[in-house]
Amino acid sequence: MSKNKILEEILNEVDKHPEIMSRRDALKYLSVSPLAASVLASASVGAASASASSDVTGKIVIVGGGLAGMSTAARLNNTIDNADITVIEPDPLSVSYQPGQTLIGAGLWDLSDIQYKRDEYVPSGVKLIKGAVTAFDPKNNKVVVDGKDEISYDQLVVATGINLNYGGIKGLEGEISSATTDNAATKKTITQDGLHSIYFQDGAAATWEGIKELIEKAKNHKGPEKLQAVFTHPRGPLKCGGAPKKIMYLTHARLVEAGVRDKVEMTFYPNGGGMFGIKDYHTAIVKQFEERDFKWNYKHNLVAVDTATKTATFNKWKKVEKEFLDEMDEPYMKKVEVSEPVEVKYDFMHISPPMKAPDVVGKSEIGSQGPGWVTVNKKTLQSTFFNNVWSLGDVAGVPMGKTGGSARKQYKVVVDNMISVMSGKEPTAEYDGYTVCPLITSIGTVMLAEFNWASKKPGSGVNAASFPLDPTQERWIWWLLKVYALKPMTIHGMLSGKA
Ligand SMILES: Cc1cc2nc3c(=O)[nH]c(=O)nc-3n(C[C@H](O)[C@H](O)[C@H](O)COP(=O)(O)OP(=O)(O)OC[C@H]3O[C@@H](n4cnc5c(N)ncnc54)[C@H](O)[C@@H]3O)c2cc1C
Numbered sequence: 281m282s283k284n285k286i287l288e289e290i291l292n293e294v295d296k297h298p299e300i301m302s303r304r305d306a307l308k309y310l311s312v313s314p315l316a317a318s319v320l321a322s323a324s325v326g327a328a329s330a331s332a333s334s335d336v337t338g339k340i341v342i343v344g345g346g347l348a349g350m351s352t353a354a355r356l357n358n359t360i361d362n363a364d365i366t367v368i369e370p371d372p373l374s375v376s377y378q379p380g381q382t383l384i385g386a387g388l389w390d391l392s393d394i395q396y397k398r399d400e401y402v403p404s405g406v407k408l409i410k411g412a413v414t415a416f417d418p419k420n421n422k423v424v425v426d427g428k429d430e431i432s433y434d435q436l437v438v439a440t441g442i443n444l445n446y447g448g449i450k451g452l453e454g455e456i457s458s459a460t461t462d463n464a465a466t467k468k469t470i471t472q473d474g475l476h477s478i479y480f481q482d483g484a485a486a487t488w489e490g491i492k493e494l495i496e497k498a499k500n501h502k503g504p505e506k507l508q509a510v511f512t513h514p515r516g517p518l519k520c521g522g523a524p525k526k527i528m529y530l531t532h533a534r535l536v537e538a539g540v541r542d543k544v545e546m547t548f549y550p551n552g553g554g555m556f557g558i559k560d561y562h563t564a565i566v567k568q569f570e571e572r573d574f575k576w577n578y579k580h581n582l583v584a585v586d587t588a589t590k591t592a593t594f595n596k597w598k599k600v601e602k603e604f605l606d607e608m609d610e611p612y613m614k615k616v617e618v619s620e621p622v623e624v625k626y627d628f629m630h631i632s633p634p635m636k637a638p639d640v641v642g643k644s645e646i647g648s649q650g651p652g653w654v655t656v657n658k659k660t661l662q663s664t665f666f667n668n669v670w671s672l673g674d675v676a677g678v679p680m681g682k683t684g685g686s687a688r689k690q691y692k693v694v695v696d697n698m699i700s701v702m703s704g705k706e707p708t709a710e711y712d713g714y715t716v717c718p719l720i721t722s723i724g725t726v727m728l729a730e731f732n733w734a735s736k737k738p739g740s741g742v743n744a745a746s747f748p749l750d751p752t753q754e755r756w757i758w759w760l761l762k763v764y765a766l767k768p769m770t771i772h773g774m775l776s777g778k779a
Contacts (some may be wrong), residue, residue, distance in 0.1 A: 289768030344368030348673025354777030
């Protein structure tokens with residue numbers, strides 16, 4: 281995508297919400313700031329990153345036409361002469377822009393800002409099957425659609441995304457599949473009475489209503505006890521690991537704006553033992569939490585909600601050394617997890633649910649134990665068991681890879697490696713674990729946390745930053761990138777297979 285096109289798209293986005301920023305202000309910022317110029321220049325990098333054309337032949341089937349699947353289809357289509365590509369996708373709004381759900385939750389965008397129609401993003405010449413895969417048969421190179429139609433393939437890409445397992449928490453219901461908009465069971469509890477979640481579209485819209493209700497309650501609140509706003513972060517990998525905190529920061533911003541922040545105690549309950557897996561970002565976030573008077577309790581996993589009494593139950597866990605006996609009755613020590621229940625009253629609670637692969641994937645031969653992710657070589661993204669099966673996006677079993685930013689790196693690796701294998705060569709392109717978390721810290725600032733697997737090594741620091749700026753700082757320029765530039769880059773750049 282060219283710099284001018286990005287600028288035009290940014291200004292179109294700005295025009296949609298003049299209450300956030302006027303076009304005049306946006307132009308002023310963009311023209312006076314050398315940083316903005318640098319961001320825009322970097323944002324348009326990748327426009328020319330089409331891979332060399334190839335004359336390989338074979339039938340390619342892509343299961344899931346969301347962000348990862350449709351971008352892969354577009355890039356394969358751009359690259360292979362006379363490509364034979366089929367995308368299987370049931371949701372007519374599959375390419376909707378999920379990162380915008382955080383902004384909807386805070387009343388900054390509405391649903392029309394993120395909903396995009398699948399049929400307008402199917403690359404020309406690519407076949408679309410409007411259905412869901414109900415069985416994988418990798419030994420016979422086939423999938424079954426809607427329980428009846430067998431589709432065979434030479435190469436298979438699995439990009440089904442992730443399921444939101446609200447029903448895994450006692451007292452809540454439903455597992456929302458990324459393949460359906462059916463969320464009726466979950467909506468029986470979440471979306472009302474102070475219980476909210478931005479992870480699904482209707483939930484995001486209802487979260488803003490919930491924040492407004494909290495504000496009204498706070499305005500009328502008397503007495504020394506504060507209202508309790510609780511934010512959870514589940515056990516296990518989740519898509520956009522920053523979202524549980526982003527909605528907390530934005531709720532804070534709305535409470536401050538309404539003049540009622542002092543009436544509400546805001547507490548974060550993450551399952552993990554830190555704010556972020558990378559030390560520099562962890563330290564920056566702790567400082568941001570302290571500045572905003574946020575409270576937090578590590579190692580708390582939400583396991584039950586009693587909606588009648590507005591009580592959340594967390595498993596507070598820790599690891600302890602325990603003595604065991606081996607087969608010769610010799611004692612040995614092993615670390616085991618122990619936990620105790622902790623009950624917490626809430627007036628408002630934002631739930632980030634436990635997540636898993638859809639059962640059709642997890643319980644098949646391409647899936648795995650536990651959450652069921654597709655087992656792949658984490659660098660080449662090729663299935664561990666089937667050389668003609670590939671996976672990327674949220675459903676792929678790679679560490680830290682569950683963001684649109686990861687998918688943006690992964691789809692190029694899958695395309696290059698699949699074409700190598702179709703040419704009789706080894707897959708050599710490698711994903712390095714890159715992911716990005718534009719952590720919204722207020723209305724107007726973002727900390728752009730970019731990292732990869734190497735960032736975890738002691739002393740690596742913030743090694744994956746794309747821009748020549750300290751990424752641990754909160755900046756308006758990242759807000760500009762997050763709120764105005766990333767959507768056009770995704771919808772026009774990534775979904776066309778180029779950016
Ligand atoms: C609240 C929120 C905030 C986020 N913020 C950010 C952010 O700031 N930055 C960022 O980079 N990412 C963010 N993300 C994450 C990002 O949106 C996802 O990582 C990305 O959409 C993953 O793409 P995907 O193609 O793997 O999955 P999806 O885009 O979910 O697509 C999966 C598709 O597979 C289809 N499917 C499922 N099962 C089947 C089946 N059996 N047969 C056929 N099709 C099937 C579904 O219908 C769906 O269309 C956020 C997500 C949320 C929810």
